[in-house]
Amino acid sequence: MPELPEVETVRRGLKELIVGKEIRSAEALESPKSFPNSHEDVAAFLVGASITDVRRRAKVLLIELSSEYTLVVHLKMTGQLVFVGASPLLSSQPQAAARKSLDAGPAVESAPSFEKSSREISSKAGAAPLDVTRLAVDDSTSPSFERERFGAGHPNDSLIGELPDKSTRVIIEFNDGSHLFFNDQRKFGWMKLYPSIEVPNIDFMKKVGPEPLEDDFTAEVLYERLQRRKNTTIKAAILDQTVLAGVGNIYADEGLWGARVHPAMRVKDVAKEQVIELWRELREVMLLAIEKGGSTDKNYVDAEGKRGSYMDFARAFRRDGQPCPRHPDVLIEKSKVAGRGTHTCPVCQMLY
DNA sequence: AAGGTTGTTGGTAT
DNA sequence: TATACCAACAACCT
Numbered sequence: 001m002p003e004l005p006e007v008e009t010v011r012r013g014l015k016e017l018i019v020g021k022e023i024r025s026a027e028a029l030e031s032p033k034s035f036p037n038s039h040e041d042v043a044a045f046l047v048g049a050s051i052t053d054v055r056r057r058a059k060v061l062l063i064e065l066s067s068e069y070t071l072v073v074h075l076k077m078t079g080q081l082v083f084v085g086a087s088p089l090l091s092s093q094p095q096a097a098a099r100k101s102l103d104a105g106p107a108v109e110s111a112p113s114f115e116k117s118s119r120e121i122s123s124k125a126g127a128a129p130l131d132v133t134r135l136a137v138d139d140s141t142s143p144s145f146e147r148e149r150f151g152a153g154h155p156n157d158s159l160i161g162e163l164p165d166k167s168t169r170v171i172i173e174f175n176d177g178s179h180l181f182f183n184d185q186r187k188f189g190w191m192k193l194y195p196s197i198e199v200p201n202i203d204f205m206k207k208v209g210p211e212p213l214e215d216d217f218t219a220e221v222l223y224e225r226l227q228r229r230k231n232t233t234i235k236a237a238i239l240d241q242t243v244l245a246g247v248g249n250i251y252a253d254e255g256l257w258g259a260r261v262h263p264a265m266r267v268k269d270v271a272k273e274q275v276i277e278l279w280r281e282l283r284e285v286m287l288l289a290i291e292k293g294g295s296t297d298k299n300y301v302d303a304e305g306k307r308g309s310y311m312d313f314a315r316a317f318r319r320d321g322q323p324c325p326r327h328p329d330v331l332i333e334k335s336k337v338a339g340r341g342t343h344t345c346p347v348c349q350m351l352y
Numbered sequence: 353a354a355g356g357t358t359g360t361t362g363g364t365a366t
Numbered sequence: 367t368a369t370a371c372c373a374a375c376a377a378c379c380t
Contacts, residue, residue: 001357059359074359075359077359078358156378185378228368229370248359249359340357340358
C-alpha cells in the first residue's frame with residue numbers, strides 16, 4: 001500500500017531516470033479507468049513531450065511535462081511504477097520519427113475531457129508501436145541485468161518480472177527505447193493528464209493537509225489541525241488526508257505504537273505531550289521508511305531478481321501474535337479501528 | 353472458499 | 367454547514 005514514503009521512493013528513483021527523456025508513445029491497456037484521457041489529449045500533450053521534473057504531494061506523484069501538462073499519478077493500494085531501460089542489445093534500434101514540435105503552449109482554458117475515455121490510447125500515427133513480443137522474448141532469453149531497472153510502489157513480483165504483464169495498465173515508451181510501466185493488480189490507481197496550471201485546483205489538492213516532513217510542519221501544527229477532528233479517534237484523524245498528508249494504515253499503526261497512543265482514543269483525550277510524541281514518531285518512521293526505500297529494501301532490482309522484503313522494520317503493523325518489541329512476553333493484538341485493521345501492544349498502548 | 357484487505361470518494365445520518 | 371461513519375470500488379491473497 002503505497003503511502004508517503006513509498007511514493008517518495010518512486011519520485012526519487014524516477015526523477016533520476018526519466019527527467020529529460022522524450023515520450024515516444026503511450027498506450028493504455030484494457031482499462032479506461034486507469035488512464036481516462038482521450039486519445040487526442042494524449043497525442044497532443046503527452047506524446048512528444050519531455051519530462052521536466054517529478055514531484056510529489058501527499059501520496060500523489062506529479063510528472064511534469066514540457067507541454068505544460070502534468071501526468072498526475074495515484075497508486076492507491078496496489079499500484080507501482082517500473083522503469084526498464086533500453087536493452088543494450090537493441091540500443092542501435094532506429095529512433096522512430098516521433099519528433100514532434102510543441103511550440104505552442106496548450107490552451108489551459110479547456111481542461112482535457114475525462115469523460116471521453118478511449119479503450120486504447122496509442123501514440124500518434126507513425127510512431128513505432130511497442131513490440132510487446134520482443135520485450136518479452138528479450139527478458140526471457142537475455143539476462144535482465146543488461147538493463148537498468150527501477151521499480152517501486154506495491155511490492156509484488158511485477159517489480160521484477162517480465163513486463164508488460166497482466167497487471168500492466170499503461171506503457172510509456174521513451175525515445176531512447178526505455179519504458180515506464182504503470183502496473184496495478186487491482187484497478188483503483190490511475191494516471192491522468194491535467195494542464196499543469198490546473199493541478200492546484202484539483203479537489204484533492206485544495207483540501208489536502210500539510211506535508212509532514214516539511215520543516216514548517218511542527219508539533220504545534222499537528223496539534224492544531226487535530227482539533228478539527230476532536231470527537232473522532234486519533235487513528236481516523238491521522239488517516240484523514242485533510243489533517244495531514246500521506247499517512248496510511250501502516251504508518252498510522254507504526255506511529256501510534258511508537259508514541260504509545262491507543263488508536264481508538266478520542267482526539268480530545270490525547271494529551272498534548274502525546275501529540276508531540278506522535279508527531280515525532282510519525283516523522284521518524286516515515287523518514288526511516290524513505291531511507292529504506294519505502295517499505296521494501298530493494299527497489300533497485302538486481303539480476304537475481306531479489307524481491308524486497310515487505311516492511312521488515314515494522315514494529316506493530318501486521319505483527320499480530322508476535323512479541324511487542326518493548327515487551328518480549330506481550331503479543332501484538334489485532335483489532336479494527338476507523339474501519340481498518342489495527343495493530344497494538346496491549347501494554348504500551350492503553351485505552352484510558 | 354468466503355472473507356479480509358486498503359485509499360479515497362460519496363452517500364447517509366446526526 | 368459541519369462532522370462522523372461506512373459502503374463501494376477490484377481482485378488477489380489467505
